[in-house]
Amino acid sequence: MSITVKEVAKKAGVATSTVSRVINDHPSISEETKKKVRKVMEELGYVPNMAARNLGKQIASAIGVILPPLDSKERLGNPFYLETIESVNEEASLAQMSVAVASAPDFDTLLENVKRMHLQKQVDGFILTYSVNHDPVIEYLHQNQIPFTLIGQPYQYEENIVYVDNDNQLLGKQATQFLIDRGHERILFATNTTRENLYFERFFGYQKALMMANFPTWPAVTFEKPEDYLDFEETLKTIKPTALVVIDDLFAVRIMQLANMYGYKVPENLSVISFNNSIFSTLTHPYITSIDVDVALLGKLATQKLLDQLNRRLSEGVKVIVPHRLILRETVIETELMDKTD
Known part of the structure; x- marks a missing residue:
């Protein structure tokens, strides 16, 4: 027998609407209450009906990770991108979101893949793992006001883009x-x-x-x-x-x-x-x-900043610098x- 929202709310001593807001990570709920409700959900083995949640909110509960064109053996074999995807996936799973990857051999095909993922509502936002000049993908994301975080330093729109990078x-x-x-x-x-x-x-x-x-x-x-x-x-x-x-x-x-x-x-x-x-x-x-x-931290912070945008906790450009060590x-x-x- 499956556990219901009402049962979680009763044991946690909160309203059912509060449990729903915790499931959606709503900013109006305090971190203390979120921790308490999530603990009860874990104890009872409650699993949210993500499909129903997504249908009601018209969201995909998925993050798109955009890789640069994989046009060389070095690019294909570079562990930076795999480590980034792993880090993004780990952080996204904490928010009960999945990860989809956009890749292509050239920029034109990559742009078409990103457009399709967005227009078909396969993802709620994107993490861009590279920064190149005159990139049609970042231009499309910016012009259409699609939530995204950039791993790297942008060539333009620095005041509007949320980006995570090393110095x-x-x-x-x-x-x-x-x-x-x-x-x-x-x-x-x-x-x-x-x-x-x-x-x-x-x-x-x-x-x-x-x-x-x-x-x-x-x-x-x-x-x-x-x-x-x-x-x-x-x-x-x-x-x-x-x-x-x-x-x-x-x-x-x-x-x-x-x-x-x-x-x-x-x-x-x-x-x-x-x-x-x-x-x-x-x-x-x-x-x-x-x-x-610190590739893991780059991916983690990029995901957190995208989630902040999706939950309307962040609306303006933000720059986050990740430390390094020799x-x-x-x-x-x-x-x-x-x-x-x-």
Whole structure:
């Protein structure tokens, strides 16, 4: 026999309408009352009829997670997105909501998927896991006033958008300063993306650290075309860097393999530091020195801020910064300990 709302209300000593508001996480109910009612629901084994609730409120009780176009092996294999989905799903389940994922090989198809999810009321709002310039998806969400939270820093509408991010410029600066403090002066920045805002911010931070130390800066070494990988050998020979700042751990693994093929060994004559502290940082030796961006907290806070919008507890743009920490491993050594290359 199923437990009813009336039975929950009677045991909790509240009105049935109060129980309904707790189920819907209504802001008019105090946290103390919510905790008390939820405890009684758990004790009695009460499960809300979500289908009836959703029909009455015309909501889906679902969150859409939008991934960037998965147009490369690096994107497909990047654990950042899987870790984000896992974190969002965990937080959404606490609010008795499910998660749907929007993905596509290109922006046009991705936009169509997002439009369909919204117009068919499959989701109540979205979490956007990337930030690129001239993105038709974020333009559609903003122009149609669809609730969404951005993981990353927006290119525009900063005063209106709710976003959760690390201080990526500070990340780039601190990663580079960490190398400078160990005697490195000829430092390159390597990336396989130049569209995302985190690239610009981390690269600006890299430039800032070197300029403040009165050391030379170079354009970012980009790897977006097949020939870029061949050109890397000439770049190493010409600039003779002692260290690299790499956009993320997954790409750092690729760069280390490439450098090794061209006669460099990490860290013996080339130090490497990257970002995210993903599983790739400790898959093979040498383990990668990396800055942990706390992906789980990014996903958790992004979900909470979206729920705040859905429950009308948040109506204006909000910026939330997630702290980071450097994880020292094996790919960075002091220059005086390095082997000299020809």
